[in-house]
Amino acid sequence: MVPMITVDHLTKTYGQFRAVDDVSFVCQQGRVTGFLGPNGAGKTTTMRVMVGLTPPTSGRVTIGGLDYGSIPNAGRHVGVLLDASAQHGGRTGREILSLGALSMGLPSSRVDEMLALVGLTDDEAKRRLRNYSLGMKQRLGIAHALLGDPEVLILDEPANGLDPAGIRWMRGLLKGYADRGGTVLLSSHLLNEVELIADEMILIGNGRIVAQGDKRSLLARAQGSATALVMSLDNAALQAELARRGHLVEAMGDGLKVNVAPEEVGRAALAAEIVLTDLRAGGAGLEDLFLELTSASAREGTGAVPPPPPPPPHAPSPVPTPGGHA
Structure with a gap:
């Protein structure tokens, strides 16, 4: 490019x-x-x-x-x-x-x-x-x-x-x-x-x-180690299959949080013939x-440095002219 x-x-x-x-x-x-x-x-x-x-x-x-x-x-x-x-x-x-x-x-x-x-x-x-x-x-x-x-x-x-x-x-x-x-x-x-x-x-x-x-x-970068959030038609069976594969699993709401990438959860569900209803990356977001x-x-912080003073009145407009844009 x-x-x-x-x-x-x-x-x-x-x-x-x-x-x-x-x-x-x-x-x-x-x-x-x-x-x-x-x-x-x-x-x-x-x-x-x-x-x-x-x-x-x-x-x-x-x-x-x-x-x-x-x-x-x-x-x-x-x-x-x-x-x-x-x-x-x-x-x-x-x-x-x-x-x-x-x-x-x-x-x-x-x-x-x-x-x-x-x-x-x-x-x-x-x-x-x-x-x-x-x-x-x-x-x-x-x-x-x-x-x-x-x-x-x-x-x-x-x-x-x-x-x-x-x-x-x-x-x-x-x-x-x-x-x-x-x-x-x-x-x-x-x-x-x-x-x-x-x-x-x-x-x-x-x-x-x-x-x-x-x-x-x-x-x-935000997520660090991979995690996945998943829901299925049989969460108990899916949790057992994921645990058998050595993954850390914990209940979260109506689903599970797993310390592995979503694709690995998909493979485990496929092998165990479990239907997934939701699967997404977990962890922190952008x-x-x-x-x-x-x-x-951030200006909400107490130690924010004040911005510099505005330009004097004779300074050029903030929009370039001619050939500039408003």
């Missing part, structure tokens, strides 16, 4: 505060990469460095082998959503997309295509941004990110403000985009949502990568691993 985003030993400090600490990872073409961590863990700072809004203290980020600032007409290659509210509140949704299309040299028909894609009606497109709900702003931001038909999407908390139907729509949209060869980097503090779509997950806490891999490898590894940087 082709690495479209490469983060190489990236560090960003604000005085004594180390917001990002020697972070390295890659995002592959045709895959959705989930960038996960509590609020304040370093996700947004990393993404701001990616798109040239925050200079790194050390290290480098490249997209398609180039620094973001070196990409010609960047919006045609990289779609960005960092802050859905970072546009002029007095402009309408259609005006915001039209200005983006003009800056990228796109026909006005592309604006109508994107409004339809994200489900914003003509009446909603005529409203000023200040009158949008957060969910509508997110949909407009996604439309702006996709406006230039880019190869790469960098999205910071895109599910914020979306209702359950909107979140499902977004998952399908991004999964389809990756299936067509696009590269998606999707940040969130909501593990359960990202778990449903991400091919690869990167967990960050206190500015450092604490785990990364696909769902299967992270589950294996949520347990996520909470364990990132607990030190």
